[in-house]
Amino acid sequence: MNRPRGLRIVFAGTPEFAAAALAAIAAAGHEIVLVLTRADKPAGRGRALHESPVKRLARERGFAIEQPRSLRDAALQARLRALDADAMVVAAYGLILPAEVLAIPRHGCLNIHASLLPRWRGAAPIQRAIEAGDACTGITIMQMDEGLDTGPMLLAEREPILPDDTGGSLHERLAALGARTIVAALARLREGTLRAQPQPAGGVTYAHKLARADALVDWTQPARRIVDRVRAFDPVPGALALLERMPEAPIKIWAARPAQADGVSGIASTATPARVPGHEQSPASGHVRAPRPGTVLLAAPGRLLVACADGAVELLELQRPGGRRLPAADFLRGCPVEPGERFVMPAAT
Structure with a gap:
């Protein structure tokens, strides 16, 4: 046939x-x-x-x-x-x-x-x-x-x-x-x-077409939304985070996950209010407010947690400009980050 x-x-x-x-x-x-x-x-x-x-x-x-x-x-x-x-x-x-x-x-x-x-x-x-x-x-x-x-x-x-x-x-x-x-x-x-x-x-x-502005992580978003953006933008254009002290050196985030609830609460439960990274104390009530989005909550041992709208995001794989993709533990050895530091928020549009 x-x-x-x-x-x-x-x-x-x-x-x-x-x-x-x-x-x-x-x-x-x-x-x-x-x-x-x-x-x-x-x-x-x-x-x-x-x-x-x-x-x-x-x-x-x-x-x-x-x-x-x-x-x-x-x-x-x-x-x-x-x-x-x-x-x-x-x-x-x-x-x-x-x-x-x-x-x-x-x-x-x-x-x-x-x-x-x-x-x-x-x-x-x-x-x-x-x-x-x-x-x-x-x-x-x-x-x-x-x-x-x-x-x-x-x-x-x-x-x-x-x-x-x-x-x-x-x-x-x-x-x-x-x-x-x-x-x-x-x-x-x-x-x-x-x-x-x-x-x-x-x-x-x-x-809409991907733009560089889309890549910058908005820490005021819920954890799930941030993680989904990180996944979506791997490999192009790559999700970007800017530390407040080095905004000229964008860090690419290649993998992340919503932080476990016990991991976030554990930070607060083992610290006095004045020592909880990124938390602010209300002068009137003495109550500890939630950390500002973008605040580094934990940067050791080998873990990097950042505050967001509904808790925290754990950053699992990162890359400095000109560097390689690294697990968080290896990244932190080459680029130390301290609890309480903040990531820059995207400019309002």
């Missing part, structure tokens, strides 16, 4: 997430007629130009490659029309597709989005899902329109967010799931069984 002819696919993508999908589409027997990816970028100390993971894979496989700075170029659009593609698959590409391009492929443009739409439309759905404490996310294959991830849904698959997931570990699983899901969607498209479904009107959230 003859195998059905593969579809003619234009692929647009840039990072590793997209490269996994490109490899899977090619392995499924589809014809990659063109690969679009972002221009090479300078990186590293020498600022040498580096090609994207998608370009590297496309070059190794012998696929035709274009690296336009815009898809509004008339010559590029003419080339896309001449390719007579069945579909364009888009995954973390990084350029806007104008209406003229969306209309060129026979079956339009299919996007691999790393969330269960309409939750987490936008640029950083993986990190924002972990940061929000979501228990589940997934992959949505979407028919692209001119909106921001607003097009009809074609296929979706769920993926649990594990308690110890980081942005990196979840990204890896979703890249693999995205590759499998787009292959399944293209098989249905080829068979004529792929059906579009409008996104629900409710439940829309936006995964």
Whole structure:
């Protein structure tokens, strides 16, 4: 029995997430007629130009490659029309597709989005899902329109967010799931069984692009929220903490957990009110107030606890500028921190 002819696919993508999908589409027997990816970028100390993971894979496989700075170029659009593609698959590409391009492929443009739409439309759905404490996310294959991830849904698959997931570990699983899901969607498209479904009107959230300001830990947040942010921003951009005495040297926090209740109360129970780090005594009543968020409560033996809105966060793995990721005990040997010191709070926005 003859195998059905593969579809003619234009692929647009840039990072590793997209490269996994490109490899899977090619392995499924589809014809990659063109690969679009972002221009090479300078990186590293020498600022040498580096090609994207998608370009590297496309070059190794012998696929035709274009690296336009815009898809509004008339010559590029003419080339896309001449390719007579069945579909364009888009995954973390990084350029806007104008209406003229969306209309060129026979079956339009299919996007691999790393969330269960309409939750987490936008640029950083993986990190924002972990940061929000979501228990589940997934992959949505979407028919692209001119909106921001607003097009009809074609296929979706769920993926649990594990308690110890980081942005990196979840990204890896979703890249693999995205590759499998787009292959399944293209098989249905080829068979004529792929059906579009409008996104629900409710439940829309936006995964705004990550910025450096997001990385700075806000100690006025609850412990769980802080820990989820640390997990979400590993490996990029990395959660940052600034000690008041050295604000020019941001410390990256790579792992943390809510402090055990007995660990926090134990600090207070073994100290007189005047000696409890970061606690303030009310002159009128003599009662000890809760420590100010950002106050170091414990920095020994080998443990680092910092006060937050509802207790404390234990910092488990840290990194100084130019240094290596270290367990808290090793970090404290090279960068001593004293109880009562404070971490700088983010500037109000």
